[in-house]
Amino acid sequence: MKIEEFIQRTEAFHRRLADLNQTAIALPWITSDMLPQAFKELSSNSRMLQLAAEELYVQNEELLRTRNLLEEQCDRYQNLFDFAPNAYLLTNTQGIIQEVNHLATTLFKVAKHYLIGKPLINFVPLEERRRFRNELSEVSRSDKSRELSISLQQRDGKLFHSALTVAAVRNQYDKPINLLWVLREIPEPEQREANNEIYFTENRFIYKHCKGETITLNPSEIFYVCQGLVKLNTFCETGEEVLTGLAAEKMVFGSSLTSLQTYQATALTDVELVSIDVGEIASPVLSHALLPKINQRLRQTESFLAISGRQRVQERLHHLLLFLKQEIGQPVSQGTRLNFRLTHEELASACCTTRVTITRLMGKLQQQGVIRFDSKKHIILQNLT
Incomplete structure (x- = not known):
């Protein structure tokens, strides 16, 4: 019976009791003291029942409003999920999928109704399943989230390559009841590199410098080369230039x-650069993207030291040309051309010798057919191994 119907019947019953009471009072041969005590109590209880029903109705309306509010909040959080x-995936402690969001179905290319009830391990390659089971066991015993890089x-x-973060959901008794999984697809190495390059250049001002121009350096910034070649050097006490690196x-x-x-x-050459504030390196994304770049400069520095x-001097020049060939x-058609023109003075500073010596050795290599020059004086390495 609905509460509205119950209230209506209670009110009708109370009215009938009131009418009966009035009828009994109106009868001339019945005095008021002759009314049964039970009738009076019944009338009083009927009124109390009516008041209780009205209070129940008010509480029921409040519960309906609360339920509607909870349903709205539930829908909102479901949409956020x-x-x-x-x-996102929610599984039980055995890894059986209970809830998934839209992006998870997109990554697995499976409809939501198909994923629900399936073991997550079904989407793990056979060779990775033992490690996955071990991680599943560990996370249920740990109070901290765990991260796992795995192919799915x-x-x-x-x-596809993925990074999984999993944490146990515990009840009031600290017992794990569910596992919450956050799944991120990791691009292939080539795609990651392309994404990093976009991160370096996107929404940044491009500084342009003409060939031969000195670039002002600031300790609070790092430059990223978008185009061109930058020579990095220092000077000895005697004023001689020492080449320390080439930033391509x-x-x-x-x-x-x-x-x-x-x-x-x-x-x-004419170069285009973007500036990155050193403070930005605190960002995990940027520091991760910068690491291979700095490692590249470190390898280059070690190559110059080895040269x-x-x-x-002949060996230093030979290995310098091999290094430039690679860089x-x-x-x-004639061999390998060095994209940028380097003067004999710059080659001499890299080889820790004089320009005269480099000129003599380069002439000798040209006579031997090891190198040649194009119309723009770029070095072409022909038989250098």
């Missing part, structure tokens, strides 16, 4: 990356 920017497979068998496209440089007191950057440590070489 469904349309979250990451893929879609319904059609296609693999997609490389970084800056005075904050060296401990040298004197450090200079010069545009060997300068060779005893004979800035471009295949052409």
Whole structure:
């Protein structure tokens, strides 16, 4: 019986009792003291029942409003869950999927109703399943979330790289009842590199410098080379220039990356640069993107050290040309051309020798057919191994 119907019947019953009471009072042969005590109590109880029904009605209306509010909030949080920017899955402690959002169904290329009730391990390649089971066991015993880098497979068998973060959901007795999974797809190495380059250049001002121009360095910033070649050098006490590095496209440089007191950057060609504030390196995304760039500069520095440590000048020049072939070489029909023109003075500073010596050795290599020059005086390496 609905509460509205119950209230209506209660009111009708109370009215009938009131009419009966009035009728009894109106009868001339019945005095008021002759009314049964039970009748009076019944009338009183009927009134109390009516008041209780009205109070119940008010409480019921309040409960309905509360339920509607909870349903609205539930729908709102369900939408937040469904349309979250990451893929979310809720499983029991055995890894059976109970809830998934839209992005999870997109990654697995499986409809939601198909995923519900399926073991998450079904989407793990066979060779990864033992490690996955161990992680599943560990997370139920741990109070902290765990991260796992693993390959997952879609319904059609296609693999994709992913990063999983999983945490146990516990009840009031600290017993794990569910596992919450956050799934992020990790792009292939080539795609990650492309994404990093966009991150360096997107929404940043581009600084342009002409060939031969000195680039002003600031300890609070790092430069990223969008286009061109930058020469990095220092100076000895005698004033002689020492080449310490070449920053080509997609490389970084800056005075904050060296401990040298004197450090200079010069545009060997027309260059385009963007500035990155050192404070931004605190960002995990940027620091992760910068790490391979800094590692690249470290390898280059070690190559220059190895070249300068060779005893004979001929060997230093030979290995410098091999290094430049790898760093800035471009295949052409005659061999490998160095994309940017380097003067004998710059080659001499890299080889820790004089310009005269480099000129003599370069002439000898040209006579031997090891190198040649194009119309723009770019070096072409022909038989250098």
